[in-house]
Amino acid sequence: MTDPQTTAPVGPDPDLLYSEDEDALRAAVRSLLADRGDPATVLAGLEADRAFDPALWRALATEIGTAGLLVPERLGGAGASAREAAVVLEELGRSVAAVPYLTSAVVAVTALLGCPCDRPEVAAPLAALAEGSTVGVxxxxxxxxxxxxxxxxxxxxxxxxxxxxxxxxxxxxxxxxxxxxxxxxxxxxxxxxxxxxxxxxxxxxxxxxxxxxxxxxxxxxxxxxxxxxxxxxRAAVERALLTGAGLLASEQLGVAEWCLTETVRYTAERTQFARPVGSFQALKHRMAALWLEVASARAAARNAADALATDSPDADVAVAVAQAYCAPVAVRAAEECLQLHGGIGMTWEHPAHLFLKRAKSDELALGSPGRHRQALAGLVGLDAP
Incomplete structure (x- = not known):
C-alpha cells in the first residue's frame, strides 16, 4: 500500500493488543520474577554485592526459553518476534531484575542475526545465546x-x-x-x-x-x-541498536507501571487525618495524570515492538517516538513514586530508589530523549527541536 500524497510505502496498521500467547508468556515470566526476582530480592542481592543473578538468568533464559525468542527456529531459537521480547522486558522493568536480557537476548542476538548466519562462526555463538548458555554483549x-x-x-x-x-x-x-x-x-x-x-x-x-x-x-x-x-x-550493528532502543521502551513501560501501581497501593493504605492519603484531591490528580501518561507510553512501546516485529518501513519512526516519550514517563513515574511515598520512599530499604535509578539510566541508554526527538524530526522532514 502507498500514501497517495507521497507514493511512499506505508506499513500495515499496528496491532497494539496482546495475544493469548503473549499473555501466557507474561504470566510465566511474572510468576518466576515474583518468586525469585522481586524488588526486595534484587535489593538484597545488591546489598550482598551481587549485581548479576546467574540462577535467575538460567531460569529465565533456559527454563522459560526467553533467550531465543528473536532467533528463528532453524537457528536454534523459538522463532518468536520483538512483540514477545517486549513482553519479557515489561516484566523485567517491573522487577528491575539484575539479568542481561536486553544486552544479550536482544542487542547481541540481533547483531548476530545481521551477520551471515550460514557460517559456523556466526551460527555457533547465535545458538549458544539462543539457548541461554552464553551471555553476549x-x-x-x-x-x-x-x-x-x-x-x-x-x-x-x-x-x-x-x-x-x-x-x-x-x-x-x-x-x-x-x-x-x-x-x-x-x-x-x-x-x-x-x-x-x-x-x-x-x-x-x-x-x-x-x-x-x-x-x-x-x-x-x-x-x-x-x-x-x-x-x-554496519547494518548489523545499526539494526541491533534500533531493536534495543525500541524494546527498551517496553522496559521503561514496566518501570512506570510498577511505580504507578505501587504508589496507588501505598496511598490507599497510608492514612493521615483518619483518611487514606490517596483520597486527597491533590494526590488523586497527580496519580490520574500519571495514569494517562503511562497509558500513552504503553501505546508507544507496543507500536515500536510491533513495527520491529513486522519489519515495518515506519520502524525508525516508531522507535524514535517510543524512546522520546517513554523515557521521560518512566523517570516521572519513578519520581512521583518516591515523593508520594513520603519519608519511607527516601530510604534504602524501600525499593523505590531502584526504579528511579533504572529510569534515569534507561533515559540515557541507547540515546537520550533529545537525541531521539532530533532523529524523529529528520525522519519526518521537520526542523530539529
Whole structure:
C-alpha cells in the first residue's frame, strides 16, 4: 500500500493488543520474577554485592526459553518476534531484575542475526545465546543511539588481533561473548571475542543503576573471529541498536507501571487525618495524570515492538517516538513514586530508589530523549527541536 500524497510505502496498521500467547508468556515470566526476582530480592542481592543473578538468568533464559525468542527456529531459537521480547522486558522493568536480557537476548542476538548466519562462526555463538548458555554483549558504550554509530575505538590487524578500549559497556561483567565493532584493514568489521581470552580486560565501574552494571573493556592483542565486514557489519550493528532502543521502551513501560501501581497501593493504605492519603484531591490528580501518561507510553512501546516485529518501513519512526516519550514517563513515574511515598520512599530499604535509578539510566541508554526527538524530526522532514 502507498500514501497517495507521497507514493511512499506505508506499513500495515499496528496491532497494539496482546495475544493469548503473549499473555501466557507474561504470566510465566511474572510468576518466576515474583518468586525469585522481586524488588526486595534484587535489593538484597545488591546489598550482598551481587549485581548479576546467574540462577535467575538460567531460569529465565533456559527454563522459560526467553533467550531465543528473536532467533528463528532453524537457528536454534523459538522463532518468536520483538512483540514477545517486549513482553519479557515489561516484566523485567517491573522487577528491575539484575539479568542481561536486553544486552544479550536482544542487542547481541540481533547483531548476530545481521551477520551471515550460514557460517559456523556466526551460527555457533547465535545458538549458544539462543539457548541461554552464553551471555553476549555488543561492545559499545551504553549511550550509543541508533543512527549514531561512532567510528570504531578498536583496531584489528589482518590476522584479527584487536587493540583498543571501549568504555561504559552494559553487562560487560556478566559477558562471556563480546561482539566488537572494530576498524579492520579493509574497513569496519564486527568480531566475536571470548571475554576470558588472553588480552581482554574488563574494568568494573560503579554505575548509578547497580542492577545494570557497566564495565570498561580493554583489548591488548586479543584475537577475534571475523563475523561481518563493511556495510554488512554496519547494518548489523545499526539494526541491533534500533531493536534495543525500541524494546527498551517496553522496559521503561514496566518501570512506570510498577511505580504507578505501587504508589496507588501505598496511598490507599497510608492514612493521615483518619483518611487514606490517596483520597486527597491533590494526590488523586497527580496519580490520574500519571495514569494517562503511562497509558500513552504503553501505546508507544507496543507500536515500536510491533513495527520491529513486522519489519515495518515506519520502524525508525516508531522507535524514535517510543524512546522520546517513554523515557521521560518512566523517570516521572519513578519520581512521583518516591515523593508520594513520603519519608519511607527516601530510604534504602524501600525499593523505590531502584526504579528511579533504572529510569534515569534507561533515559540515557541507547540515546537520550533529545537525541531521539532530533532523529524523529529528520525522519519526518521537520526542523530539529
Amino acid at each position: 555488543l561492545a559499545l558504550p551504553l549511550p550509543t543511539a541508533p543512527g549514531g554509530l561512532p567510528e570504531p575505538a578498536v583496531r584489528a590487524d589482518a590476522g584479527g588481533v584487536l587493540t583498543g578500549r571501549v568504555t561504559s559497556v552494559a553487562d560487560a561483567v556478566a559477558a562471556e561473548l563480546l561482539l566488537v565493532w572494530a576498524q579492520a584493514p579493509e574497513g569496519p568489521a564486527l568480531y566475536a571475542v571470548d571475554a576470558a581470552a588472553e588480552g581482554v580486560r574488563t574494568d568494573t565501574v560503579t554505575p548509578l543503576d547497580l542492577t545494570r552494571p557497566l564495565g570498561h573493556l580493554a583489548f591488548d592483542g586479543a584475537r577475534g573471529t571475523l563475523l561481518a565486514t563493511g556495510d554488512r557489519a
